[in-house]
Amino acid sequence: MKPVRISVFILCLVSLSTAIAEELKGHMVWPESQLLQFGVNGVVTQVNVHTGERISKQKTLASLDAKPFDIQANKAKASIDSLQSEIFDARLDLDQAQELYDRTVLSQVDLQKTQTRLKAVEARESIAKADLEMAQWQKQRAVLRAPFDARVTKQSLQPGMAITEYNRGERSVEVVPLHRMAVSLPVNQEQAQQLKVSKQVKIRAANKTYPADIVRYEADYNKTQVWLEFDTQGEIFYPGTEARVIF
DSSP: OHHHHHHHHHHHHHHHHHHSSEEEEEEEEEEOEEEESSSSOOOEEEHHHHHHOOTTTOOEEEEEOHHHHHHHHHHHHHHHOOOOOHHHHHHHHHHHOOOOOOTTTSSSHHHHHHHHHHHHHHHHHHHHHHHHHEEEEEEETTTESSSSEEEEEEEOOOOOOOOTTTTTTTTEEEEEEETTEEEEEOOOHHHHHHHOOOOOEEETTEEEEEEEEEEEEEETTTEEEEEEEEEEETTTOOTTOEEEEOO
């Protein structure tokens, strides 16, 4: 019976060793950032944020001069108002022309002219309404707001700065989710494969453990760089903080 007991003992040791989670050391970095930039051209009038600041969702970060968009909107509104009377008259003319045509007093050509006039006026009204919608949409795009609770990692806007389609990416605000951090670490091929198949990857930092998600791999020859992200659950961490990856 001794050989059987020894075999069982060895099998238990093997099972225990495979169950022990592997642990790697890495360092925290900012998670995937989001670049916030104006969707229209204009001149910056307000900047309400600075690098390193924590911001709440929907906070106004910066805005462009709204006057050009207000002028366009007012012009479109004036056109719409002035066209109302023209449309009213054109419809009256069409009703009268239709009545005369039905009584065979008016020719079909003259009736069609009246119909064409009404369509032309209504088309001008549609264009004016589209211009109004565009001006309102552009005004909304002239304001940068935080899409979520975030931390500002880069801010390059200044009042008086001109924004064009050629420099929007440079003159912008870069943010990362406030309660998310990432861990970057180099691994070998075997460790990379273990991470891929592992269903319970965790981050340990400041004596607490957090569930983590693998967000990116970058392979280079025999080395692979792995990025993991996790919810900090209200804790505040900064890049460079040491963390351990357990899988």
